[in-house]
Amino acid sequence: MKRTFHFLVLLMSALTAMAATNGPFAIRGYYTTFMRMPTFGLPEWKQMIDSMKEDGANFLFLWTAGGFRSKSFPITWRYNADHKNVDRDYAHELIDYAHSKGIKVVLGFTPFAYDGVNQLPLEHPELKATQKNGQPANFWGLHAWGYNLCPAKEASQKFMRDYVREMFFEFYPNADGLLIESSDYAICYCADCHGKFFDHEYAFVRQISDAVWLAKSDALIFVYPRYFSTGQVPQFGVSGARQKFDPRWSLFFTPHSAPIHDELAKQARSSVYWNDGLTIGTPPKIRDGARLARQRGLSGYIASCEPFSCIDGPPGSHNPRLKPFHMAWLHDGEMPLNELPVRLNRIAYREWTRQPALTDSAFHDILGRELFGANTDFQRIQDVLFLQDCWFHEADWFKPPKLHLPSDLKQQAAREKWPAERMQPYLDRVKHLRDIERRYATATSGAERQLHDVSTWILRPWDELK
Numbered sequence: 239m240k241r242t243f244h245f246l247v248l249l250m251s252a253l254t255a256m257a258a259t260n261g262p263f264a265i266r267g268y269y270t271t272f273m274r275m276p277t278f279g280l281p282e283w284k285q286m287i288d289s290m291k292e293d294g295a296n297f298l299f300l301w302t303a304g305g306f307r308s309k310s311f312p313i314t315w316r317y318n319a320d321h322k323n324v325d326r327d328y329a330h331e332l333i334d335y336a337h338s339k340g341i342k343v344v345l346g347f348t349p350f351a352y353d354g355v356n357q358l359p360l361e362h363p364e365l366k367a368t369q370k371n372g373q374p375a376n377f378w379g380l381h382a383w384g385y386n387l388c389p390a391k392e393a394s395q396k397f398m399r400d401y402v403r404e405m406f407f408e409f410y411p412n413a414d415g416l417l418i419e420s421s422d423y424a425i426c427y428c429a430d431c432h433g434k435f436f437d438h439e440y441a442f443v444r445q446i447s448d449a450v451w452l453a454k455s456d457a458l459i460f461v462y463p464r465y466f467s468t469g470q471v472p473q474f475g476v477s478g479a480r481q482k483f484d485p486r487w488s489l490f491f492t493p494h495s496a497p498i499h500d501e502l503a504k505q506a507r508s509s510v511y512w513n514d515g516l517t518i519g520t521p522p523k524i525r526d527g528a529r530l531a532r533q534r535g536l537s538g539y540i541a542s543c544e545p546f547s548c549i550d551g552p553p554g555s556h557n558p559r560l561k562p563f564h565m566a567w568l569h570d571g572e573m574p575l576n577e578l579p580v581r582l583n584r585i586a587y588r589e590w591t592r593q594p595a596l597t598d599s600a601f602h603d604i605l606g607r608e609l610f611g612a613n614t615d616f617q618r619i620q621d622v623l624f625l626q627d628c629w630f631h632e633a634d635w636f637k638p639p640k641l642h643l644p645s646d647l648k649q650q651a652a653r654e655k656w657p658a659e660r661m662q663p664y665l666d667r668v669k670h671l672r673d674i675e676r677r678y679a680t681a682t683s684g685a686e687r688q689l690h691d692v693s694t695w696i697l698r699p700w701d702e703l704k
C-alpha cells in the first residue's frame with residue numbers, strides 16, 4: 239500500500255514536471271500597436287479578439303498612447319486625428335469585449351518617447367532630449383514623428399504622469415494594467431541625465447505604478463529589466479540603474495532591447511518574452527521564441543501582431559497608407575488575420591505556446607489537417623511553408639520583402655554591382671512560385687486557392703518586368 243502511494247506520488251510529480259516543460263504558457267497573446275492601425279474600428283477589433291481567442295490567447299498588449307483623444311494633451315493625437323478611436327472612442331468597449339472572451343488587456347506606452355508622447359516637444363521644444371553629440375533630439379518617428387523627451391526635467395515627468403493617469407484612470411479604467419515599454423531607440427545624454435537616465439525614467443515608473451496599484455491592487459504592470467540591473471542596456475552604450483525590484487511588477491523581455499534576466503524573472507509576478515514572429519517572422523521563429531521562453535522558465539511568450547494601416551513618414555511625406563502585413567489586395571480597414579501567410583503563423587503560435595516541445599513534423603501534421611483536411615500530402619504542406627517564407631523573408635516593419643519589388647531589387651543589384659549568385663536565390667524563388675501557381679491553378683476555394691492567388695500576386699510584377 240505504502241509502496242503504491244510512493245509510486246503515485248512519483249508519478250504525479252513526474253507528470254507535473256512534464257506539464258511544466260511542455261504544457262501551455264500561463265500568458266499567451268499578442269502585442270499590438272493599436273495607434274498605428276487607424277483604419278480599424280470596433281467591428282474589426284472584435285474580429286481581432288475572436289482570432290486571438292481561436293489562437294488560444296488570454297492576453298492582449300494594446301499599445302494605446304497616441305491612439306486616444308486625450309483632453310489634457312490634444313497635441314498627443316493631432317498627428318493621428320484620422321484614427322477611428324480618436325474620432326469616436328471605442329477602446330473601452332474593445333477591452334470589455336476582450337474580457338468577455340477571457341482575454342486580459344494591458345495598455346502600452348513608452349516613457350518619454352515614441353507615439354503620442356513624442357508630440358509634446360512640438361509645443362514645448364524646451365523638453366527635447368539631448369543626443370550623444372550634444373545636439374537636441376532629431377525629429378524622428380514611426381508614423382508619429384516628434385522628439386523624445388528629457389526625463390530629468392520636472393515638466394516631462396509631470397506630463398508623463400498626467401498623460402498616463404488620464405489614459406488609465408479616465409479613459410480605460412477597465413483595462414487590467416500597463417505595459418511600460420522603455421525606449422529601444424533613444425535616451426537623453428544631457429548633463430543631468432549623464433549616468434542617471436534610467437534613474438530618472440524609473441522615478442516616473444515607480445510613481446505611476448504606485449498610483450495604479452493604489453486604485454487597483456491586482457493591476458498587472460509590465461516593466462523592463464534595465465532599472466534593476468547595471469548590465470549594459472542594448473543600443474545605448476550605458477548601464478542600467480540599481481533600483482530595488484518590487485515583486486508586484488511583471489517583466490517584459492525582448493531579443494533586441496531587453497535580454498532575459500533569470501534572477502529578476504524569478505522575483506517577478508510574471509515574465510514574458512516577446513519577438514516579432516507573427517508580424518515579420520516564420521513558424522521556426524515562433525517555435526524558437528516559445529522554446530526560449532520555456533527554457534528560461536518565463537510565464538509567457540508574446541508575439542508581435544502589428545498589421546499597420548498608418549502612413550509612415552513625417553507629416554506631408556505623401557507616402558501611401560500601409561497595407562496590413564503588406565497585403566496590398568486588402569481594402570482599407572479589412573482585417574488580414576485569415577490571409578494564408580498570417581494564418582499559418584497564427585497556427586504556429588497557437589501550437590507552440592500550447593506545447594513548446596512540439597516537433598516540426600507534428601506541427602506539419604497539424605497544419606496539413608487544419609488547412610487541407612485529413613490525409614493531405616506533404617507537397618501541400620511544403621508549398622504553404624514556402625509561400626509563407628516568401629511573404630515574410632526579408633520583410634521589414636514598413637517595407638515589403640525585396641522579392642515583392644523586383645524593379646527595386648534589380649536597380650539595387652545594378653547599383654551595387656551584385657555578382658550573379660547574389661540574385662540567384664530570388665530567381666529560384668520565382669521559379670518555385672511558378673510551380674506552385676500552376677499546381678493550384680484549378681483550385682476554387684480554401685487554402686489551395688490562396689496558395690495560387692498569393693503566388694500570382696508575388697509573380698505579377700516579375701511578369702511586368704519582362
Ligand SMILES: [Zn+2]
Binds near residue numbers: 390
Ligand atoms: Zn536629459
